[in-house]
Amino acid sequence: xxxxxxxxxxxxxxxxxxxxxACGEVMVNxxxxxxxxxxxxxxxxxxxxxxxxxxxxxxxxxxxxxxxxRRPGFSIIVLDSPVYFGHPENDPxxxxxxxxxxxxxSHVQALAAIAExxxxxxxxxxxxxxxxxxxxxxxxxxxxxxxxCA
Amino acid sequence: MKILAVCGMGLGSGLLLRMQVEKALQRLxxxxxxxxxxIGVARAMAQTADLIVTTRELAEHxxxxxxxxxxxxxxxxxxxxxxxLKEALQET
Numbered sequence: 001x002x003x004x005x006x007x008x009x010x011x012x013x014x015x016x017x018x019x020x021x022a023c024g025e026v027m028v029n030x031x032x033x034x035x036x037x038x039x040x041x042x043x044x045x046x047x048x049x050x051x052x053x054x055x056x057x058x059x060x061x062x063x064x065x066x067x068x069x070r071r072p073g074f075s076i077i078v079l080d081s082p083v084y085f086g087h088p089e090n091d092p093x094x095x096x097x098x099x100x101x102x103x104x105x106s107h108v109q110a111l112a113a114i115a116e117x118x119x120x121x122x123x124x125x126x127x128x129x130x131x132x133x134x135x136x137x138x139x140x141x142x143x144x145x146x147x148x149c150a
Numbered sequence: 151m152k153i154l155a156v157c158g159m160g161l162g163s164g165l166l167l168r169m170q171v172e173k174a175l176q177r178l179x180x181x182x183x184x185x186x187x188x189i190g191v192a193r194a195m196a197q198t199a200d201l202i203v204t205t206r207e208l209a210e211h212x213x214x215x216x217x218x219x220x221x222x223x224x225x226x227x228x229x230x231x232x233x234x235l236k237e238a239l240q241e242t
Contacts, residue, residue: 048158048189049207054166054225064159064188088206089223099162108165115166119226 001110002140006030006075006098007133016050016059016085016093017042023061023077023098032073033100037063041098050085053093057128058118059085062099072106074099074114078130095127117143122150151182151239154195156204156212160188166225167203174231180239201238203231 008026013019024038040063045052053059075098082092097114101107117123117140126139126149142149153171157164164186171184187195189211196202196215204212206221218241220234 044158048211051158051163051205051207054163055227056224058226060162060166062159062162064161101161104161107161111162111165112169115169115226119228124226 001072001107002074002076003030003032004133006032006073007136008075009078009130009133009136010080011077012080013083016045016083019059019077019079019083019093019096020045020061023075023096026075026077027073027098027100030073030075031070032075032098033070034068037066037068037100040064040066040068045085050087050091053085053087053090055118056090057082057093058090058095058097058124059093060097060099065102065104069100069102072101072110074107074110076127076136078127078136113144116147120148122148125149151180151201152199153182153184153201153203154192154199154217155184155186156189156192156202156208157186158189158208160186163205163225164188167222170222170225170228170231171203171235173228174235177228177232178236178239203235 011022027033077096082094084091123143130136155164155167168184199217202219209221220238
């Protein structure tokens, strides 16, 4: 559920809106969502606040299932410099996981696996340090094969 | 025991919260029904819940609900969840 073209590293964005825009554009290019989903992701934060910043340095960008979602999928964006969402504890954010699902179920297993990976100190650190999309691929492979990136 | 994991859309962070609550309960040797609710329905669903787990931002939308509300800031830190859940369950 993480297509090759949905991984981008070294993305520069001046603020959280630009970061979510970049994340959304990648998801559009990967065929996961249509452009209206990008505005829906930004509106989610505008309405409900920076609760999508789920851990130090990490945001889980998403909106609810909508006709703008083509298929369940994820993107992974590593920013070249971090942005502030206004979260009291977890700012600033360098890693954005984009999520879209056409329903409340299709993405659950993949999301669980991503959460497990982010819970692992070595994999989380390796994602923050990624300088190429291939580095991110290696982290994903390493975690699925060995449960660790050490 | 019924625990409500409350997030914005019922899709992302709420699922992560439910997974972490279930792992934490297992660690604590306890059982509970864990349900995900988006913020739109959370207030109504809170009527029948014993405990609510959510984020600080969303907890502000839940002021005045009957069950105790605990807030989690790091969704991938099982220790935080275990500690806060343990404290809350000892009180209830």
